[in-house]
Every structure is written in structure tokens, then in C-alpha cells.
Amino acid sequence: MYNPSLPDKHPLMQRLDRNHLADLPTDARLLTLTLSLPSCRIHGLPALDGDWFYWACPQARQYLLGLGQAYMAQVTGCGRLEALSQAFTALQQSWHHRDLDHTGLSPVAFTGFAFDGRDPMAQGWEGLPNAMLVVPELLLHQQGDQTCISLSCALPQAHPEQVLQRWSQRLQTLLTALAMPPRNTLATLAVRVEQHPPLDAWPDLVAKALAAIAAQQLEKVVLARSLRVHTTPQIDPTELMAVLDRLYPDCRHFAIRAADLVFAAATPERLLTRTGERICADALAGSTPVSLDADTDQCLRDELHHSPKNRHEHQLVVRGMQAALAPLCHEVRYAEPPDILRLRHVQHLWTEIHATPKDGVNLFDLAARLHPTAAVSGTPSKTAQNWIETHEGLARGWYTGGGGFIHANGDGEIAVLLRCARLRGQEAALYAGAGIVAGSDTQAECHEIDVKLKAILEALGLV
Secondary structure: OOOOOOOOHHHHHHOOOHHHHOOOOOOOOEEEEEEEOOOOOOOOOOOOOOOEEEEEEHHHOEEEEEEOOOEEEEEOOOOHHHHHHHHHHHHHHOEEEEEOOOOOOOOEEEEEEOOOOOOOOOOOOOOOOOEEEEEOOEEEEEEOOEEEEEEEEEOOOOOHHHHHHHHHHHHHHHHHHHOOOOOOOOOOEEEEEEEEOOHHHHHHHHHHHHHHHHOOOOOEEEEEEEEEEEEEOOOOHHHHHHHHHHHOOOOEEEEEEEOOEEEEEEEOOEEEEEEOOEEEEEEEEEEEEOOOOHHHHHHHHHHHHHOHHHHHHHHHHHHHHHHHHHHHEEEEEEOOOOEEEEOOOEEEEEEEEEEEEOOOOOHHHHHHHHOOOOOOOEEOHHHHHHHHHHHOOOOOOOOOOEEEEEEOOOOEEEEEOOOEEEEEOOEEEEEEEEEEEOOOOHHHHHHHHHHHHHHHHHHOOOO
16 A cells, blocks of 8 residues: 555645534534545555554455544344444435545445354454444545545534544544555464364264254255464564455455454455445355366366256355345346356355345345355254354354445445454464365365465465
8 A cells, every 4th residue: 555655644634624514414413525635546454553444356446444433333133234224224314425526436334244143252252343334534445546535523523623633633644554665475473273173073063064964954054163373473464464465356355453353354255245226246155176287277177067066055055145135126137057266276166146126225134134145154044053053163253244335325345254364462363164065075175174274374474
């Protein structure tokens, strides 16, 4: 994100005055002012203290960075996404936006949530809520060649001079960070590695899952493992996101810092994207490694595409997503057979699902229907989720949950939080999983998880 020619704080602040905080609608509860930054081109996460939110889609040259909180909703429980839907609807009705430079860019709220609404967010996840919706005080937004900054405050606001002073402080913090030279390498040393659950417990766990499938209690269940890596020195999230930006430009990058905890992901899977009256979602299930040898890689791809076990696993996800979206959409469509999504270390069967939402349906309404998909939980969904809670023995937190953003106009994107790490001090907890269906092989599923873990291990410089 290094940009030594960035405008300094003062010309930007001189454009803001008390008049922009006056003559507001009586029902306004949140104000956002947006200004263009034509000379700014951002790339990656700057080195920042304090809490922040970050989203990037490098391939699309889209970057969002938020500092502070002008608005926050935190919820938990089985109805948490429905509660976020209601909170966003109320916010949207009272969100007043002044686009001072006619950028056409809508202000943004960040969102994130855990895999399970019942998760108490303990066992290393302390500091993150189960589910949240946040409008940052300061948002830096780049879309292609266009960059702008949005400043928000709750209404009725404090004295205008106090609001302007707070914005000035946020802006100075950001511009100072953006002027620092880039860092895109990590030199970490693993001093201790722990598997959760232990590797010797994996065969028994898979055997129990296969027994439940044979007894027709489940069609599929997704089992996860965590790798705890104790490193020296402490991992720098700025450097981690820079490396992920370089290694995985075709993924969605999501990161949040809350107190001393950082959660970061470079995920290939969208839960859903909304653009106007268009919905897109990814069904991603069925995996095989990538080979550097072209002939071997083609053989792996062909085997994946024609594997009855992987095609069955994939179809369970597609069918589940279609059924979830149908009540809220006029039509749900997708092409067959599935495509192959090839990533750096792994390739997946992939189906892009398209839908047209009914009137009054927002991003959170759709997310509440979709999450968790069979790609991260299993089938039937509730049964699989309960089975995971009883048998897996892992506090998933935000791993396999969702994270992303929503514009004030209702457009937005939520990614499934995969290929991720939870950072605190000198510990990095990495997560990956594999879908178990009839015919799954214990060692093959273990190897699949190892391949997925390699994404973050490589970014940390540990493989």
C-alpha cells in the first residue's frame, strides 16, 4: 500500500467544515461524507495499530480498509443473521450519505460471523463477537483506478469540532501508515507445532463419521483440524496480508484486528455476492492437489472431474444451496457439469450459482438461508452441525463462518472464511477441513487437509 505521493492530511481536512455536519434530515442516525483521492493507489494492508477491518480482491483491484467504529451491532444465537438483517434495514433507512466529489461509490459496512451461532467465542477466540456489523469511522475504498475516503459519525453527533478532530486523527494515522515502505516477506521460525485434534485421533474420527453415514444419519459431514504454530518472532499481519496478496491474487482476502487478536483469510469461496438484482454464489466441493508437471496435473484434473465420490460430494453442496435460495429468489440456475477452480496448491470442483432475489430480500436474508452450506458443514445441515459439535472437538470460531462487506445501497459480498489463521502474540492457529462422504479414505482426507493448510504455511514462510 506504499504511496509516498499521497496527499497530506491538511488539504483533505480543509475541505471539511461544520457546514457538512449541518442541515441533516431529522431521521438521520448515521452520516457519511465521501471524498475522492485521485492520486492514491493502494495495494495491501498498511502497518496499523488499533482495531481495523480489511477486505481485498486483488484480481479485481478492489481494496477496503476501515478504521474505528461509527456504528456497531453485535449479535449471537441461532437467529443472529436474521438479527443482522433487521439491524441493516434499520441502519439503511437512517444512513445519510453526502458524496462531496460525486464518486458514485456507496459507503460500506463490514460484517463477519462465526461458523456456529451458539459458539461462545472462547478457547482462543476471545475478542471477536459471534456476529457483527460495523460501519468504520474512516473507510479507504479503491475500485480499479478510483479511490475515495469515507468519514462516518453517529447522529446526533457530538460537537462538530470534536467530530472533525476525531476524523483528523484517523486520517493522520492512515496517511502515516500508507507512507511507510512495503514489506512482503515473512521470516518466521516454527518453534513448536501442535495438531488439534491429535493426528492419532483422526482415523477414529473419520471412522465415526463413516459409520453415521452408513447408518443414514448423514450424507456428508465436514471435519476440520487446527494446526497451532508457535513462532519467533511474532507474526506481523501487515506482512502476512502482503504475501497473501502476492501468492493468492485470485482469492478474497479478509482480515480483522480486535485488541490483541488478528483473524486473516485468503479464501477461494464466496458465500454470495449481490450486485443490483443479481446474486452469485460458489459451490466448491471435491478436491485434488495441483502438480507442477503439466501431464500429471491434467491427470489429477481428469480424475477429479470423473470421480463418483467427488461428484457426489459436490452435488450435495449444489443441491443444498439451490434449495436454500429458492424460497427467496424468483429463479436459481447453474450450469452442468461443474468446472475446475485451480488454485496454487489445490483444485476444486466448482459451480457458480446465479439467482434473482425477490423484493425486500437483502444480503443477510440470503446468508441466513445459505449458511452453513454443505461445503463447510454437511448434509442434512442441522444434523451435521450437531454431529460436528459433539464429535469434532475443535473451537472453530470464525473459521468456516463468513466475512465481507455490504454497501449502504444493499450490494455486497460475503466470503466463506477458509484458508485462514488466527494470530495472537507468537501463536498462529491455522484451520482446514475435508468433507466425509460414503467412500472417503482416511489417509486421502488427511492429505487433503495438509494440502489446504499449506496455503497459510507457505505465506508464513514455514514450508
